[in-house]
Amino acid sequence: MADFMPAGVVPEARPLDDYADVIGRPQLAEIRNLARYVEGRTFQHVNSTAVGGGVAEILARLVPMMRDLGVDARWSVMEGDAEFFKATKAFHNALHGMLVPLDDSMFDAYERATERNRGLLQDCDYVALHDPQPAGLIEYRRDVRSKFVWRCHIDVSEAEARLWAFLRRRIERFDASIFHLPQYTKGLHIPQVLLPPAIDPLSEKNCDLPDHEVKSIVASHGIDPEKPMVLQVSRFDWLKDPLGVVEAFGIVRRWMECQLVLAGGSASDDPEGAEVLAAVLRRAEGVPDVHILSLPPDAHRTINALQRAATVIVQKSVREGFGLVVTEGMWKGKPVVGGSVGGIRYQLVHDVTGFLVHSPEGCAFRVRQLLADPERARIMGQRAQESVRERYLLPSYIRNWILVLLAMDRGPVPVNHL
Ligand code: UDP
Secondary structure, three states: OOOOOOOOOOOOOOOHHHHHHHHOHHHHHHHHHHHHHHOOOEEEEEEOOOOOOHHHHHHHHHHHHHHHOOOEEEEEEOOOOHHHHHHHHHHHHHHOOOOOOOOHHHHHHHHHHHHHOHHHOOOOOEEEEEOOOOHHHHHHOOOOOOEEEEEOOOOOOOOOHHHHHHHHHHHOOOOEEEEOOHHHOOOOOOOEEEOOOOEOOOOOOOOOOOHHHHHHHHHHOOOOOOOOEEEEEOOOOHHHOHHHHHHHHHHHHHHOOOEEEEEEOOOOOOOOHHHHHHHHHHHHOOOOOEEEEEOOOOOHHHHHHHHHHOOEEEEOOOOOOOOHHHHHHHHOOOOEEEEOOHHHHHHOOEOOOEEEEOOHHHHHHHHHHHHHOHHHHHHHHHHHHHHHHHHOEHHHHHHHHHHHHHHHHOOOOOOOOO
């Protein structure tokens, strides 16, 4: 097992040259040139789960690729008890602007877990703490030469005021912060960099799969590979609105022969999964042709096959950081119908690379349109794929990370709009 990854995560490194067919040689050469400036530097990432959710998904690709470029990158996962994860899930929801009761015991649980993880930080040239969970570790920075960056993966634009004040005191001690989108930035007194995330086109989750394999994986889950399929892949989380998806599908199904697949798993830092899954199962009772798959965290090939088999992909979130599953669906040339929130709004250009919707009824309307018009769906999917190729693939993400590191080396220069 690699000692630079969390226990149980197997790095799937691909040499950068393998990406030539996807992004072209000139971009690869540019990345290699830039990487020379950070070769041999140490770079630690810290987050709160090794599997499940977008952050773990990104780190599992980013860390091995940075190592391939000569950066001594490592990934550590902080440990927490049930109380801590309950608190940080409530924080997550409240930062996304949901009305969630927060009490002192949650802030205490956060501080206790921060203290318990104080030994996690290594003396590295750069340290990235991802999202609110590990942000408190900034108190324990030891080596003044290390550069610390807070990498925010969520939409904090409507964050609950007391919680944001609590976090802000910590965040402003970092050397820089990174947000996905301009509207997520917060008027901090440290540099704020814009850097949307990316997917790895060669990973098991996103690589090409032969048709026969797609069909056989889909059939092995009891799904008819020949029947039109509407798919949502997500952790079972209220903010992903799985109940709204079932409701929308119920409307579509009255008019058309089709099936819904809701595929998801859980993340070790998300304690709400079982409750949401139970509610989804109850809501789907009596709705025909609904398949609910509870998948293990390493079901990347299965998710890849489902996304490739889907006729329409839905991501009906009511709050969203970026929505990597939307990027994944677009990359597979699929039309995506997404909730008009967070990063989904940024990725989908309405009626060009996908549809943005505001309600189950709106979602049903757009899904029906796409199921009824395969040519329109095909063209939309093609445009979606090209849009991902230009903006959201791992090599350019790495390039931008290197620029952030170099900018931090040069001191407190505002490094906006990468
Ligand atoms: N994912 C997964 N298994 C699941 C559900 C999701 O591997 O059961 C992956 C999904 O393919 C995507 C990531 O987890 O890569 C979810 O990222 P996103 O930004 O969409 O949402 P988050 O879970 O971070 O809120």
